[in-house]
Amino acid sequence: xxxxxxxxxxxxxxxxxxxxxxxxxxxxxxxxxxxxxxxxxxxxxxxxxxxxxxxxxxxxxxxxxxxxxxxxxxxxxxxxxxxxxxxxxxxxxxxxxxxxxxxxxxxxxxxxxxxxxxxxxxxxxxxxxxxxxxxxxxxxxxxxxxxxxxxxxxxxxxxxxxxxxxxxxxxxxxxxxxxxxxxxxxxxxxxxxxxxxxxxxxxxxxxxxxxxxxxxxxxxxxxxxxxxxxxxxxxxxxxxxxxxxxxxxxxxxxxxxxxxxxxxxxxxxxxxxxxxxxxxxxxxxxxxxxxxxxxxxxxxxxxxxxxxxxxxxxxxxxxxxxxxxxxxxxxxxxxxxxxxxxxxxxxxxxxxxxxxxxxxxxxxxxxxxxxxxxxxxxxxxxxxxxxxxxxxxxxxxxxxxxxxxxxxxxxxxxxxxxxxxxxxxxxxxxxxxxxxxxxxxxxxxxxxxxxxxxxxxxxxx
Amino acid sequence: xxxxxxxxxxxxxxxxxxxxxxxxxxxxxxxxxxxxxxxxxxxxxxxxxxxxxxxxxxxxxxxxxxxxxxxxxxxxxxxxxxxxxxxxxxxxxxxxxxxxxxxxxxxxxxxxxxxxxxxxxxxxxxxxxxxxxxxxxxxxxxxxxxxxxxxxxxxxxxxxxxxxxxxxxxxxxxxxxxxxxxxxxxxxxxxxxxxxxxxxxxxxxxxxxxxxxxxxxxxxxxxxxxxxxxxxxxxxxxxxxxxxxxxxxxxxxxxxxxxxxxxxxxxxxxxxxxxxxxxxxxxxxxxxxxxxxxxxxxxxxxxxxxxxxxxxxxxxxxxxxxxxxxxxxxxxxxxxxxxxxxxxxxxxxxxxxxxxxxxxxxxxxxxxxxxxxxxxxxxxxxxxxxxxxxxxxxxxxxxxxxxxxxxxxxxxxxxxxxxxxxxxxxxxxxxxxxxxxxxxxxxxxxxxxxxxxxxxxxxxx
Numbered sequence: 001x002x003x004x005x006x007x008x009x010x011x012x013x014x015x016x017x018x019x020x021x022x023x024x025x026x027x028x029x030x031x032x033x034x035x036x037x038x039x040x041x042x043x044x045x046x047x048x049x050x051x052x053x054x055x056x057x058x059x060x061x062x063x064x065x066x067x068x069x070x071x072x073x074x075x076x077x078x079x080x081x082x083x084x085x086x087x088x089x090x091x092x093x094x095x096x097x098x099x100x101x102x103x104x105x106x107x108x109x110x111x112x113x114x115x116x117x118x119x120x121x122x123x124x125x126x127x128x129x130x131x132x133x134x135x136x137x138x139x140x141x142x143x144x145x146x147x148x149x150x151x152x153x154x155x156x157x158x159x160x161x162x163x164x165x166x167x168x169x170x171x172x173x174x175x176x177x178x179x180x181x182x183x184x185x186x187x188x189x190x191x192x193x194x195x196x197x198x199x200x201x202x203x204x205x206x207x208x209x210x211x212x213x214x215x216x217x218x219x220x221x222x223x224x225x226x227x228x229x230x231x232x233x234x235x236x237x238x239x240x241x242x243x244x245x246x247x248x249x250x251x252x253x254x255x256x257x258x259x260x261x262x263x264x265x266x267x268x269x270x271x272x273x274x275x276x277x278x279x280x281x282x283x284x285x286x287x288x289x290x291x292x293x294x295x296x297x298x299x300x301x302x303x304x305x306x307x308x309x310x311x312x313x314x315x316x317x318x319x320x321x322x323x324x325x326x327x328x329x330x331x332x333x334x335x336x337x338x339x340x341x342x343x344x345x346x347x348x349x350x351x352x353x354x355x356x357x358x359x360x361x362x363x364x365x366x367x368x369x370x371x372x373x374x375x376x377x378x379x380x381x382x383x384x385x386x387x388x389x390x391x392x393x394x395x396x397x398x399x400x401x402x403x404x405x406x407x408x409x410x411x412x413x414x415x416x417x418x419x420x421x422x423x424x425x426x427x428x429x430x431x432x433x434x435x436x437x438x439x440x441x442x443x444x445x446x447x448x449x450x451x452x453x454x455x456x457x458x459x460x461x
Numbered sequence: 462x463x464x465x466x467x468x469x470x471x472x473x474x475x476x477x478x479x480x481x482x483x484x485x486x487x488x489x490x491x492x493x494x495x496x497x498x499x500x501x502x503x504x505x506x507x508x509x510x511x512x513x514x515x516x517x518x519x520x521x522x523x524x525x526x527x528x529x530x531x532x533x534x535x536x537x538x539x540x541x542x543x544x545x546x547x548x549x550x551x552x553x554x555x556x557x558x559x560x561x562x563x564x565x566x567x568x569x570x571x572x573x574x575x576x577x578x579x580x581x582x583x584x585x586x587x588x589x590x591x592x593x594x595x596x597x598x599x600x601x602x603x604x605x606x607x608x609x610x611x612x613x614x615x616x617x618x619x620x621x622x623x624x625x626x627x628x629x630x631x632x633x634x635x636x637x638x639x640x641x642x643x644x645x646x647x648x649x650x651x652x653x654x655x656x657x658x659x660x661x662x663x664x665x666x667x668x669x670x671x672x673x674x675x676x677x678x679x680x681x682x683x684x685x686x687x688x689x690x691x692x693x694x695x696x697x698x699x700x701x702x703x704x705x706x707x708x709x710x711x712x713x714x715x716x717x718x719x720x721x722x723x724x725x726x727x728x729x730x731x732x733x734x735x736x737x738x739x740x741x742x743x744x745x746x747x748x749x750x751x752x753x754x755x756x757x758x759x760x761x762x763x764x765x766x767x768x769x770x771x772x773x774x775x776x777x778x779x780x781x782x783x784x785x786x787x788x789x790x791x792x793x794x795x796x797x798x799x800x801x802x803x804x805x806x807x808x809x810x811x812x813x814x815x816x817x818x819x820x821x822x823x824x825x826x827x828x829x830x831x832x833x834x835x836x837x838x839x840x841x842x843x844x845x846x847x848x849x850x851x852x853x854x855x856x857x858x859x860x861x862x863x864x865x866x867x868x869x870x871x872x873x874x875x876x877x878x879x880x881x882x883x884x885x886x887x888x889x890x891x892x893x894x895x896x897x898x899x900x901x902x903x904x905x906x907x908x909x910x911x912x913x914x915x916x917x918x919x920x921x922x
Contacts, residue, residue, distance in 0.1 A: 023812075030618065072622050117598040125590055128802075132586060137578040137906065140771035164491050164532070176637065176798040183794065210794065255531045262533075289532045293495060310601035312801030333644065333671065337637040340773030341589075342800045445598065 021056055026064040033073045033084050042084040044074070106415030107452035111248060111394035111440030112307075118365065118446070119310050120358050124345060127354055131344035139344065143336035145329050147174025147317075150347040155317050158350050159303065163279050164289030166296045167319045173328060174338050176314040178275060178304045179210055185238075185273060185300060185318070186214030188327045194237030200228045201429035202249050207240065207275075208426065223431035227251045230261040232430075238271035239264075243291045244279045248424045248438045250388015250396055252288050262291065265298035271324070272299045278307040280359045282391040283367045297321045305346060307393075308359055313342055366393040369441045369449060376453050381460035393442025396421060400461055404435040410459040416452065482517050487525040494534045494545050505535065505543045567876030568913035572709060572855035572901030573665075573768075579826065579907070580771050581819050585806060592809035593802060600805065604797035606790050608635025608778075609804040615811040616778050620764065624740050625750035627757045628780045634789060635799050637775040639736060639765045640671055646699075646734060646761060646779070647675030649788045655698030661689045662890035663710050668701065668736075669887065684892035688712045691722040693891075699732035700725075704752045705740045709885045709899040711849015711857055713749050723752065726759035732785070733760045739768040741820045743852040744828045758782045766807060768854075769820055774803055827854040830902045830910060841918035854903025857882065861922055865896040871920040877913065 044050070047061040054061070065082050068074040076082045131150075139148065146152060152169035159165035175181040189197065197216045199208060201223035208218045219236060222229045227246050233239055239261060243253040253261070265272050274291045282288065292301035296319070304316035315338060320328055349355045370389050377384050377397070385398040399407055404420045411418050421436035444452045493499045505511070508526060512519040526543050529535040537543045592611075600609065607613060613630035620626035636642040650658065658677045660669060662684035669679045680697060683690045688707055694700055700722060704714040714722070726733050735752045743749065753762035757780070765777035776799060781789055810816045831850055838845050838858070846859040860868055865881045872879050882897035905913045 113602050116601040119598065119601050121593055125593060128589060129586055132582055137580065140577040140580050140773035141574050142767075142772045161488070164488070164495075166495065176800075177796065179794065179796065180798060206795070213794070252531070255533050259533045288528070289491060289534075293491070294533055306603075310801075311603045312601035312797075314798060314800045333640065333674075334667070335638065335640065336773075337641060337775060337798065339637075339775045339800045339803045340771075341803060 022060045026067045040086045044082045105417035109418040109439050113443045123354050127348040128345040131348035145332045148343040151343040154347040154350040164293040171320045171325045173318045175316050178302050178316045181318045183210050184331045186211045187331045189237045190215045196236045198236040198239035201431040202424050220426040233264040240273040242275045244288045245391040262294045274301050276303050278392040280308050284390040366442050373441050380457040394440045397437040399435040414455045416455040483521045487528050499545050501547045503545045566878035570879040570900050574904045584815050588809040589806040592805035606793045611808040612804040615808040619811050625754040632781045632786045634779045636777050639763050639777045642779045644671050645792045647672045648792045650698045651676045657697045659697040659700035662892040663885050681887040694725040701734040703736045705749045706852040723756045735762050737764050739853040741769050745851045827903050834902050842921035855901045858898040860896040875916045877916040
């Protein structure tokens with residue numbers, strides 16, 4: 001018995017030093033009980049015996065036992081020692097679906113996630129402390145459904161300065177990601193009787209699905225060598241665009257097409273939904289301003305902290321035309337849905353300049369990655385054409401016709417997760433088919449980037 | 462003209478050195494066009510002239526012009542120079558609604574919000590630091606739609622220990638408040654073809670509205686001196702109950718009625734939605750265990766940090782019957798909607814014991830408040846009968862028939878916000894009408910409690 005406990009200790013990597021020992025041991029024991037590895041009624045080794053076996057202090061084991069007794073996993077009775085409680089094990093329900101096995105790929109080049117290892121944790125915690133200390137206690141209550149006024153005010157200033165957005169904090173709405181915002185807009189459009197919404201031939205399938213779930217039909221616009229062509233817009237209720245940096249193809253919307261989209265919205269009363277997901281990251285020239293600045297009454301601006309900071313914050317924002325604001329807030333259900341602390345922290349991050357500093361440093365890092373990507377491709381895969389690299393942190397690598405799926409499969413064999421361009425192609429796309437990879441070069445942590453790049457070069461034709 | 466351009470450069474703090482010149486100039490020009498300072502059609506100075514005036518490189522001006530042409534603010538035509546685009550200026554919208562004036566009452570006794578001034582800020586920040594420092598960087602990515610596994614695991618242990626809930630972390634779903642969870646359940650029931658859902662004759666109107674918005678019709682159950690009577694349940698798809706502490710009336714659901722609800726669910730395949738909003742706060746005896754423990758396959762357990770900590774966290778949880786879990790996760794749209802940092806912090810708060818410590822201290826504070834409330838009423842309003850005080854942090858104060866509205870009005874004159882019982886009465890309630898106040902005695906900060914209590918006593922008959 002004691003033997004098997006020693007093994008348990010080793011198997012579960014209970015660190016034998018520091019303050020984490022007790023916790024580690026407690027967790028390991030709890031898991032063992034919970035999963036049924038230790039059957040109800042099982043008598044545990046004495047704290048002395050287990051401590052000797054694991055090479056840790058006896059008190060630590062005694063404390064871990066006491067914790068688990070307090071939580072109800074174990075029972076301790078004078079004379080009969082410590083045992084696994086009789087009712088501790090919940091019999092596994094037969095209907096439980098088998099737990100999915102997430103085999104994490106060795107290298108992740110799926111676009112859409114920034115370099116999370118570079119998240120400014122220390123700065124963020126400092127800002128959280130400052131923001132939380134300064135906040136009135138009322139801030140912790142049920143809040144304004146639009147989100148905290150501190151954040152909306154900070155965003156209005158930031159978006160005006162950096163993206164040329166015309167934003168009144170009154171008409172900004174904080175949402176848990178752009179997708180949550182899109183869901184609200186879709187619901188409002190549907191409630192107004194809308195049936196169709198125009199989208200780009202290439203885009204994010206998750207967004208099309210959200211619109212689909214609200215009851216709208218997505219109709220793709222033509223896509224040509226100059227990008228999305230909005231001239232085909234007719235009686236759609238709205239059009240979803242990525243003007244600054246077409247996702248995933250990577251070009252900006254040309255100025256005459258920007259004008260055409262806004263003109264259509266004015267003429268028909270339609271709405272332009274401007275998805276400005278990575279507007280902060282532009283390398284080759286000055287950022288292209290937001291379309292919203294051209295006509296705030298007909299454009300919904302959607303921005304997010306998911307690319308500039310991290311998706312896990314679940315913080316995004318919409319700048320709404322005044323005429324739409326009330327309906328959208330109402331559709332949100334009358335209460336705020338995002339945690340106050342993160343909102344206050346992001347507001348502090350923006351106003352203190354920490355956000356700008358982080359974006360600048362991230363921009364530099366992504367630009368360097370992009371340059372090594374381009375260099376490596378030039379050397380190892382000279383036939384592959386790279387596009388969409390003037391901004392953001394993903395690139396499109398064109399492949400010889402008919403090779404897309406085989407390259408994706410070869411990548412999978414190399415432990416390399418990467419998406420085919422066809423993944424982002426609308427089923428009714430109006431665009432010539434193109435074999436290509438969409439490579440998110442921002443995602444890997446620094447230490448994994450060289451390996452990811454090598455793996456990528458190996459699978460390219 | 463050139464004169465005014467020089468002024469423009471100074472006014473807008475265009476730095477004459479460094480890499481920011483082009484951006485500063487572009488922003489300044491864009492603003493000038495947008496605000497109408499530069500009228501449509503205005504011809505801009507040549508890039509050479511403006512560059513000389515501002516003491517910067519000619520290329521910088523040319524680049525700024527080119528950016529603004531690309532963005533649609535300016536037009537450039539061979540021979541006619543650069544001009545402000547005709548359609549660039551948007552007149553300010555007249556449709557902006559006037560900003561609402563929120564006059565905060567002097568004393569807030571609206572039930573539902575805990576004492577926010579006692580939120581354990583220091584402990585929370587410490588837990589945030591520990592949790593955030595320990596988290597792998599991948600935790601900051603797009604997460605499991607059910608929420609972070611650390612939090613679901615901590616909740617499973619906590620709910621099992623404290624509330625007798627039988628919870629597998631796999632079937633717990635984190636949501637932004639109980640209302641978000643209810644919205645998901647409502648949507649799933651509706652998608653399954655459900656039409657009606659039973660509710661209590663007294664309850665939270667916001668919850669009825671959410672169910673209503675998902676397309677379900679709420680049908681109240683009879684309410685008598687023993688509380689909600691589930692015997693009348695027939696073919697409803699589900700029943701929403703507050704078994705531990707009826708909201709707002711304050712009684713627990715009697716054991717035979719608990720059984721009746723579960724029996725109905727088993728017999729008909731219906732679902733019991735158990736709203737356990739303040740299950741931690743019970744004063745007079747051991748907490749009444751959750752109904753869910755009786756039958757995890759037919760009860761959805763809904764809990765929240767909104768009463769035990771603060772609504773601003775926007776963290777709640779559902780323990781789902783295994784057979785329902787997949788549909789609800791799907792209805793959530795495939796991604797997590799709650800910030801990762803707060804989730805990790807709450808997990809750390811739970812596992813470190815800080816949560817228990819906070820709840821115990823809050824329980825003590827609310828109990829003292831309750832005792833001073835009961836004492837003050839006995840002294841100043843002996844005819845008022847207080848009920849529902851064995852748990853939670855609100856009480857029901859019965860009033861002489863026909864006086865409810867006049868008391869509410871008198872309270873408003875005293876700067877005292879308090880709700881009439883009728884506010885919580887379903888429009889089709891099956892219950893004898895009762896004049897009463899629902900007093901949330903947990904809400905005021907300590908320093909305002911005595912004043913709030915005095916004001917309350919002044920308005921009572």
